[in-house]
Amino acid sequence: MKTIRTSIIGFGAVGQGVAKVILSKNEYLNNMGIDLRVVAIADSKTAVIDENGLDLSAVLARKLEQGSVGSENIGGTEIIKTVEHDLVVEITPTNINDGGVGLGNMIAAFEKGMDVVTSNKGPLALKYCELEEMAKNSGSQFKFEATVGGAMPIINLASETLAGNKILSMEGILNGTCNYILCRMMEENAPYDQMVAEAQELGIAETDPIYDVEGIDTACKLVILANAIFGMNATYKDVSVTGITKITPEALLLAQNNGYDIKLIGEVNGSKINVSPKLVPKDNPLAVGGTLNVASLQTDISGPITITGRGAGSIETASAILSDIISIYKD
Amino acid sequence: MKTIRTSIIGFGAVGQGVAKVILSKNEYLNNMGIDLRVVAIADSKTAVIDENGLDLSAVLARKLEQGSVGSENIGGTEIIKTVEHDLVVEITPTNINDGGVGLGNMIAAFEKGMDVVTSNKGPLALKYCELEEMAKNSGSQFKFEATVGGAMPIINLASETLAGNKILSMEGILNGTCNYILCRMMEENAPYDQMVAEAQELGIAETDPIYDVEGIDTACKLVILANAIFGMNATYKDVSVTGITKITPEALLLAQNNGYDIKLIGEVNGSKINVSPKLVPKDNPLAVGGTLNVASLQTDISGPITITGRGAGSIETASAILSDIISIYKD
Numbered sequence: 246m247k248t249i250r251t252s253i254i255g256f257g258a259v260g261q262g263v264a265k266v267i268l269s270k271n272e273y274l275n276n277m278g279i280d281l282r283v284v285a286i287a288d289s290k291t292a293v294i295d296e297n298g299l300d301l302s303a304v305l306a307r308k309l310e311q312g313s314v315g316s317e318n319i320g321g322t323e324i325i326k327t328v329e330h331d332l333v334v335e336i337t338p339t340n341i342n343d344g345g346v347g348l349g350n351m352i353a354a355f356e357k358g359m360d361v362v363t364s365n366k367g368p369l370a371l372k373y374c375e376l377e378e379m380a381k382n383s384g385s386q387f388k389f390e391a392t393v394g395g396a397m398p399i400i401n402l403a404s405e406t407l408a409g410n411k412i413l414s415m416e417g418i419l420n421g422t423c424n425y426i427l428c429r430m431m432e433e434n435a436p437y438d439q440m441v442a443e444a445q446e447l448g449i450a451e452t453d454p455i456y457d458v459e460g461i462d463t464a465c466k467l468v469i470l471a472n473a474i475f476g477m478n479a480t481y482k483d484v485s486v487t488g489i490t491k492i493t494p495e496a497l498l499l500a501q502n503n504g505y506d507i508k509l510i511g512e513v514n515g516s517k518i519n520v521s522p523k524l525v526p527k528d529n530p531l532a533v534g535g536t537l538n539v540a541s542l543q544t545d546i547s548g549p550i551t552i553t554g555r556g557a558g559s560i561e562t563a564s565a566i567l568s569d570i571i572s573i574y575k576d
Numbered sequence: 577m578k579t580i581r582t583s584i585i586g587f588g589a590v591g592q593g594v595a596k597v598i599l600s601k602n603e604y605l606n607n608m609g610i611d612l613r614v615v616a617i618a619d620s621k622t623a624v625i626d627e628n629g630l631d632l633s634a635v636l637a638r639k640l641e642q643g644s645v646g647s648e649n650i651g652g653t654e655i656i657k658t659v660e661h662d663l664v665v666e667i668t669p670t671n672i673n674d675g676g677v678g679l680g681n682m683i684a685a686f687e688k689g690m691d692v693v694t695s696n697k698g699p700l701a702l703k704y705c706e707l708e709e710m711a712k713n714s715g716s717q718f719k720f721e722a723t724v725g726g727a728m729p730i731i732n733l734a735s736e737t738l739a740g741n742k743i744l745s746m747e748g749i750l751n752g753t754c755n756y757i758l759c760r761m762m763e764e765n766a767p768y769d770q771m772v773a774e775a776q777e778l779g780i781a782e783t784d785p786i787y788d789v790e791g792i793d794t795a796c797k798l799v800i801l802a803n804a805i806f807g808m809n810a811t812y813k814d815v816s817v818t819g820i821t822k823i824t825p826e827a828l829l830l831a832q833n834n835g836y837d838i839k840l841i842g843e844v845n846g847s848k849i850n851v852s853p854k855l856v857p858k859d860n861p862l863a864v865g866g867t868l869n870v871a872s873l874q875t876d877i878s879g880p881i882t883i884t885g886r887g888a889g890s891i892e893t894a895s896a897i898l899s900d901i902i903s904i905y906k907d
């Protein structure tokens with residue numbers, strides 16, 4: 246049995262999902278030869294540390310009751326620098342302007358030769374190649390399946406499961422909020438604003454949905470895929486981005502009457518990285534409904550391979566983090 | 577660089593596909609630290625052996641011109657027993673009555689501690705647990721992604737990419753011939769016999785299509801999935817099987833008018849393994865057209881994950897064999 250000491254830096258919905266999944270999968274991990282101990286958890290204000298392993302149930306209960314994980318006044322970066330552990334699960338909020346605290350956390354982890362598993366898109370959309378290089382030089386593992394598509398395992402599918410293939414191009418729906426809004430606009434023949442409001446009421450869209458509806462979230466994910474799957478050296482500024490805010494019910498009706506959906510499609514093709522609304526035939530594997538995500542890979546010897554799954558959700562995103570942890574440490 | 581000596585036993589369309597793929601991916605394999613040398617190839621009548629590695633282009637050309645791979649009068653099993661090598665790529669025709677020569681070939685390989693990668697469903701549909709046990713006891717690797725879904729990587733997706741998940745159930749379309757026939761019956765409002773004839777003309781259905789249209793092929797694949805993904809101890813006789821021969825254009829029309837397709841669905845759910853035609857809503861991810869295969873996994877923490885790909889084709893099936901080879905030998 247390999248003992249792996251980990252921190253969870255960031256303890257919002259996904260961070261709590263990770264704690265819940267680690268709790269429920271303890272025996273499963275042990276059966277794979279992994280004794281995973283969470284030695285530190287930090288939220289935006291507080292932290293809790295126990296080098297022998299935290300009682301995750303107690304921490305989750307405290308977060309629920311008090312809104313904070315603990316009483317220690319120490320930041321995530323400081324934990325990475327001072328608490329002895331092997332793995333940083335970096336789940337602070339995405340910031341695509343400067344990478345936010347996540348970027349510093351990742352750098353601090355790599356400087357100490359620690360492994361990083363993350364769902365934080367910002368640092369990867371800005372500094373993918375630098376981070377990969379740092380991880381390589383320090384002998385760290387760096388995995389980020391959870392940054393793209395939630396539970397949909399597109400990165401590991403392309404780079405491991407489809408080993409032997411050259412991936413020629415990729416297109417997909419990488420933002421469930423936009424997909425939900427477009428589907429509902431078509432179903433109800435309703436205007437954009439009305440369906441954004443509905444999505445907000447249901448918790449599918451955020452109070453300020455600009456990050457999703459303007460295609461920015463999709464663009465960040467495409468940058469990660471362009472680098473991780475296609476070996477490009479891309480950053481956010483290389484993406485051509487159009488969102489869904491100008492789609493009308495009339496356009497959707499016209500598409501529908503001709504056998505098409507309108508979907509916000511992200512694609513990587515040659516050197517082009519593009520996000521824009523596109524007509525998709527209703528019988529195409531990309532024409533998935535609701536908040537689902539989907540990605541279709543064109544490969545040289547396997548032909549087209551399409552994968553569909555839930556693109557969001559705290560437990561679903563935590564599942565991607567767990568699969569990355571297992572792939573690093575399994576015997 | 578690791579030198580791996582392999583035989584290819586069976587040299588029909590898929591066997592030749594494997595040779596072509598190994599030829600075209602030589603540099604790719606070298607970059608992964610694998611020097612893959614094919615030291616023996618056997619078809620049903622002849623064989624060719626070169627312990628230093630065969631010239632695959634020459635063998636492929638000879639097979640095309642003369643219909644046979646070589647002049648040596650030695651069978652596949654004898655090659656496995658007498659030629660020194662590490663890996664047997666077993667691609668003889670599927671026989672679900674007694675496992676055919678494939679079963680003996682796999683046993684012979686495991687007795688010598690050799691690894692086996694195969695697309696041959698027969699031995700696995702009949703003797704999965706025995707073969708797994710033999711492989712385990714002899715320290716052999718045993719991989720069979722190519723037995724189910726051609727290029728669609730369902731086994732490795734479930735067991736590796738989705739590590740951490742418990743797979744709760746699976747349903748899918750695992751036979752492209754049936755899917756083609758049903759799609760075309762619906763499109764043309766045409767009877768079963770007519771569309772079987774069309775599929776035969778196009779090389780999508782065999783001269784005797786019973787194995788596909790009666791659901792036998794799907795049932796064999798389900799047995800393999802039930803064992804490999806769900807840890808069952810199932811054989812072909814545990815499957816409840818109904819084929820597509822009694823589906824009428826009227827039934828398809830009625831389904832279509834209510835927003836459904838009729839698909840031959842295979843499912844593993846609890847202890848039930850079942851193949852039968854089912855109504856599938858047209859907007860369900862399982863409603864794929866043409867000869868595509870699709871599988872939808874219900875998981876405990878990732879939710880539903882659906883994968884779609886080409887279920888047949890010599891290069892596509894060879895791609896699954898290549899990915900298995902890489903997963904065994906990559907550094």
